[in-house]
Amino acid sequence: MSIDYSTIFNSLPEEKVLVGIVDLHKNIFGTSDDLITKMRSKQKLLVIIAMDGTKVIGYKIGYELDKNKFYSWLGGVDKNYRKHGIASELMEKQHRYIKEQGYSVIQTKTMNKWRSMLVLNIKKGFDVTDTYIDEKGLHKIILEKKLLN
Numbered sequence: 263m264s265i266d267y268s269t270i271f272n273s274l275p276e277e278k279v280l281v282g283i284v285d286l287h288k289n290i291f292g293t294s295d296d297l298i299t300k301m302r303s304k305q306k307l308l309v310i311i312a313m314d315g316t317k318v319i320g321y322k323i324g325y326e327l328d329k330n331k332f333y334s335w336l337g338g339v340d341k342n343y344r345k346h347g348i349a350s351e352l353m354e355k356q357h358r359y360i361k362e363q364g365y366s367v368i369q370t371k372t373m374n375k376w377r378s379m380l381v382l383n384i385k386k387g388f389d390v391t392d393t394y395i396d397e398k399g400l401h402k403i404i405l406e407k408k409l410l411n
Contacts, residue, residue: 265319265343267351270359271309274301279311282318290338297336304335310355312339312348319343322352324360327369332360334370337379349379353386361409369406383407 274280280298288294301307304325312320320339327333334356339348357368370388372379380403384390388405396402 264314265346265348265351266313267310267355269311269313270355271307271311273307274298275309275311278316279318283309283311283321283323286318286321286338286340287336289340308332308356308359310352310359312343312352314343320348320352322356324356324368326365330365331367331369332363332365334368349382350386353382357386357407357409366409367406368409369404371402371404373400373402380405 269275269279271279275283284294284297287297301309301323306326308324310322311318317340320337320343322334322337324332324334324336334353337349337352339352360368368388369391370383372383374380383405386407388407390403391406392404394402394404
């Protein structure tokens with residue numbers, strides 16, 4: 263398996279890649295959540311993808327919250343490619359890139375049902391900073407990590 267992590271977009275990706283991201287998002291989360299429209303509305307969007315040939319097998323999407331804080335919004339890996347460190351590599355690429363862009367803090371949110379993501383975030387240096395119940399009644403966990411020099 264030869265995985266390419268070299269593709270980074272600072273805006274919406276090209277159509278073929280965007281379709282791959284949306285299809286993967288649907289497979290993981292069961293819905294597209296109007297993903298493309300939501301991506302268009304984000305300030306300083308960053309999309310990092312993992313490819314196996316021409317197939318999108320993983321993605322990490324985030325955007326700027328303010329000049330110091332970046333939000334790691336969405337990510338996922340094709341179920342057939344899990345347990346190979348792809349999510350970790352995408353996360354590390356995202357953190358390196360945004361640190362180079364001058365951000366000092368990265369924030370993300372997750373839920374208990376996504377335990378593997380919660381554990382990965384904690385292993386990668388995130389701290390739980392808060393929890394809340396969203397408008398749908400779902401319990402959300404807020405995590406932050408300082409990007410040190």
